[in-house]
Amino acid sequence: MLEMAIASGKGGVGKSTVSATIAITLARRRKVIAVDADADAPNMHLILGLSEEWEWEQPYSESMVARIVTEKCTRCGECMTVCPYKAIYVDEEGNYVVNPVICEGCETCSLVCPVKGAIVRDETLSGMLRMTRTRYGFPLISAKLEPGRPNSGKLVTEEKTKAKEMTDDDTVIVVDSAAGIGCQVVSSLAGANMAILVAEPTPASFNALKRVHKLTKHFMQPAAVVINKWDMNPDLAAEIEAYARENNLDMLGKVPFDDSIPKSMAMMVPVTEAFPDSPASKALLEVARRVEAILDEWSSWFMRFRPKKPEPYRPIIIKPEGF
C-alpha cells in the first residue's frame, strides 16, 4: 500500500484536478482509492462527474456544543470570561448564549460555572462521511463538514481509516487535501509516503507552497511539484522550478493555462476525458505518467527525494516560573 497526499497551501490552484488525473490514470493498472480530504469544501466528486448520490453515507459526530440553560443561569458572566473561542455572548434580553457555529465544546465554561446544570453540552453532528464508486474503477471516499463546525483532522483520519479498510498490499491511496496548513492538511500528510505540491506562478501561491513544504519536511516526506498555469508567468514558474531543484523536490511537470479546464469543470467531466487533446490535458497526463514511473521505481525515487536531514516540528514553549 502506498499513500500520496496532494497539497498546495493556497486554495483553487488545481489540487483536485491533479488528484483526479492521477487517480484515473493509476486506476488503469493498479488498485486505487481516492480520498477527498477537504471536508470544508469537498469538490473532488464534482470533478469526477459524480452527483451527490453516495453508495453509503454515515453521520459523523465528534464535537460537542455547549448550551446555557437560561432558567438556571445567574448571569455571573464567568463563562464568557473564560471561553477561549469567544463563543459566548449576551443577547438583547441580557441572556448568556453560546454561538453554536463557533463553540468547540471544550467544557471550560461548564467547569467554571458556579451553578450545577446551567451549562450542558450537546452532542452535535460534525459532518458526513460517504463513499461511492466512480466509473473509473476506483472508489472515492469523501467527507462533508457541517458549516460552522471545527475543522477536523480527526474526520480526515477517519476517511483514511475507511480507505485502508478497503485496501490490500498493492493499493494506492490518493489523498486530495484541503487548502491551508491546518489540521486537515496535517492529517492528510500524516502517514503519507509522498506528497505532491501544486502551485501557480503567483507570489501568493509560491509563498503558500513554501509553507506546506515545511510540513512535508516535518514529516520527512519526499515531495514533488506540479506547476499549474505555468505560462501565466514563466519567470515566476522558473523561480518555483529553481526552488524545487535547490530543495530536492522532484519536478513532475508544468500545466499550461488552458480554458479546457474550466470548461470541463462546467461539464463535470474530467478534463483529460472531455478534452484529451488540449494542452492542459496532455500536460496533466504526463504528470500522471511521471507518478506511475515513480511508483514503478519506488525505492530509488524515495531514497533520492527523501529529505536528507530531519526537520521536526518544535513547539515554541514559554515555561511558567519554577519549571
Next chain:
Amino acid sequence: MIVSVSGGKGGTGKSTVAVNLAILLAEGRKLVMADLDVEDPNDHILLGVSLEEERPVNIMLPFIRYDDCIKCGECGRVCDTGAMLISPDGLPYVIPRLCSGCRACFFVCPTKAIVEGERTIGYTYHTVVERGSRFDLVTGMLREGEEHTPPAVLAARERAFSLPGDLYLVDTSAGTSNSVATAMDGSRLVIAVTEPTPLGLHDLELILRLTQKMGIETWVVMNRSGLGSEERHEEVVRRYGSEIVARIPYSRRIVESYVKGEPIVLLHPDSEEAQVFRELASMVEGVI
C-alpha cells in the same frame, strides 16, 4: 462596522476582492483591514507590502506540578484534544502540539497542580498600507506545524479591532468551519465571492448556509464571470434570499493584475474591471 469577504471555495478571488475594496473604501474613511486567513494569509502579498510589528499569538499550555498531583485523572477526562495523556501510573503528561489551550484541565484540577505556561502558535502583524490610499492591515499567521486555527484568528481579529477605525474589512479563509464563523462574527455584511463552476456553486451554498445560521446579510460577487453558466448560482442565491451584486469579468487584465501582484484598481484604474469594484465599494458605502 464590520464587513467580511468570504466564499467557501479556495481560490475564487476572496483576497483579490478584499484588497481592491480596501483600497477604494479607504479613500473616504478610516479603514482597518484584517487578513484572518491565518493558514494562508496573502493580502500583504497582493498589496505588495511587508509584514511588520510582529507579535506572538500565545495560548495557554499546562504544566504539571507533580508534587501536588493526586492522580485523579480529571485533567485527562476533560481534555478533548488528546493532549493530556494519563500514564499507566496515573500521572498526566502534556503533548504540547495537541493542546488547544482551552484551560479545561486548569479549572478542573482539584489540587491546583496545573500551572499556566504558554505556547506560541502563530503571529500577528500590523502594517500601514499606502497604496493609492492609506489604511491599516492586520495579518494573522499560523506557524507551520500548528493545527488549531481559531486562537490565531481571534488574536488577529482583536488586534485589528483595537486599532481606531470606522470600517473593519475582514478577509476570511476558504471553507466554512468555525474559524470562518469566528472571522465573520459580528459582521454587518458578508460578501461571498464565487465562480461560475459547479465547484464554486457547491461551496457557495455551504457559505450561504453558514451566514444564514449566523443571521448575517450576504451579497454574492461572481468572479471570472463569463467562464460558465451562472443559472444554478442565481437559483441558489435566490433561495437564500441573497443577490449577485457584482460580476467581475474574466479578462486578460485581471489575470495580469493577479500575476503581477498589483491590484487592478491601481494597475488599470480606468478599466471596466476597476469600475465593477468601484460600484461594489459604493454599494458598501451605501450600507454604511
